[in-house]
Amino acid sequence: MSTYLKYGCVHPRTLLADLAAAEQTESVRRYTDELAWRDFYADVLWHRPESAREYLRPELQALGHDSGPQAEELVRAWESGRTGFPIVDAGMRQLLGEGYVHNRVRMIVASFLVKDLHQEWTLGARWFMQHLVDGDLASNNHGWQWVAGTGTDASPYYRIFNPVAQGKKFDPDGAYVKRWVPELRDVEPRYVHEPWTAPGGIPDGYPEPVVDHAHERQVALDRYARVRAR
Numbered sequence: 001m002s003t004y005l006k007y008g009c010v011h012p013r014t015l016l017a018d019l020a021a022a023e024q025t026e027s028v029r030r031y032t033d034e035l036a037w038r039d040f041y042a043d044v045l046w047h048r049p050e051s052a053r054e055y056l057r058p059e060l061q062a063l064g065h066d067s068g069p070q071a072e073e074l075v076r077a078w079e080s081g082r083t084g085f086p087i088v089d090a091g092m093r094q095l096l097g098e099g100y101v102h103n104r105v106r107m108i109v110a111s112f113l114v115k116d117l118h119q120e121w122t123l124g125a126r127w128f129m130q131h132l133v134d135g136d137l138a139s140n141n142h143g144w145q146w147v148a149g150t151g152t153d154a155s156p157y158y159r160i161f162n163p164v165a166q167g168k169k170f171d172p173d174g175a176y177v178k179r180w181v182p183e184l185r186d187v188e189p190r191y192v193h194e195p196w197t198a199p200g201g202i203p204d205g206y207p208e209p210v211v212d213h214a215h216e217r218q219v220a221l222d223r224y225a226r227v228r229a230r
């Protein structure tokens, strides 16, 4: 519904009225909560308009970010869905192909850019706004700040998504990855989220992982510890 809400085709109060009239199941309550997130972020943006571009926790700006030709190459790999991490690549290719990505995958690809590639959330937020059909300044930029750990009610900075574990948990048979990453269609489901472990190795045409997740996770945590110690 996000695109219809974004363009005002349906008003959130219409949805809330329907939800109030429905049997109060867990999914009805969850949906109501989701709509509340949307309004919450709109409210934050109204009161703190600078939060569209600036860190709500400015001290975390001192984390810094990677720059230079190698960092730029990694950003291009992320943008084009060629990081070698299947769930990240599927999400980024879906973004380019459909302009829509499920919330879980938005969180995974955003975490990868900020915590594995050590880029500022603002860079990813801009890319999303250029490509999402539901692109909304409040939900998008605060979604990014949530993942980056720099916003209101933010995910703690030290919570770092493991792209392999997330893929296995939320796409256990690899159907989502196989839909968007054709190079992996013939890989057995148990290897699809870490094709470098498959007996035949990584299929032709699919990249090797561009980073070592365990190492970059530690780099991110060390940077965070340094900023906190100031």
Ligand SMILES: Cc1cc2nc3c(=O)[nH]c(=O)nc-3n(C[C@H](O)[C@H](O)[C@H](O)COP(=O)(O)OP(=O)(O)OC[C@H]3O[C@@H](n4cnc5c(N)ncnc54)[C@H](O)[C@@H]3O)c2cc1C
Residues within 6 Å of the ligand: 001, 002, 003, 005, 006, 031, 034, 035, 036, 037, 038, 039, 041, 101, 102, 103, 104, 106, 107, 110, 128, 132, 134, 135, 136, 137, 139, 140, 141, 143, 144, 147
């Ligand atoms: C990094 C990142 C960027 C995002 N960018 C956008 C964006 O530009 N535009 C946008 O509408 N949503 C954004 N979201 C929130 C969420 O991913 C989408 O609203 C959701 O995926 C849309 O799918 P749906 O309509 O099936 O959602 P459902 O799960 O069915 O939720 C119903 C509605 O609740 C609202 N909603 C749900 N989750 C959130 C959330 N976390 N934050 C704010 N509103 C929410 C949306 O209006 C959504 O349509 C972003 C989330 C992240 C993590």
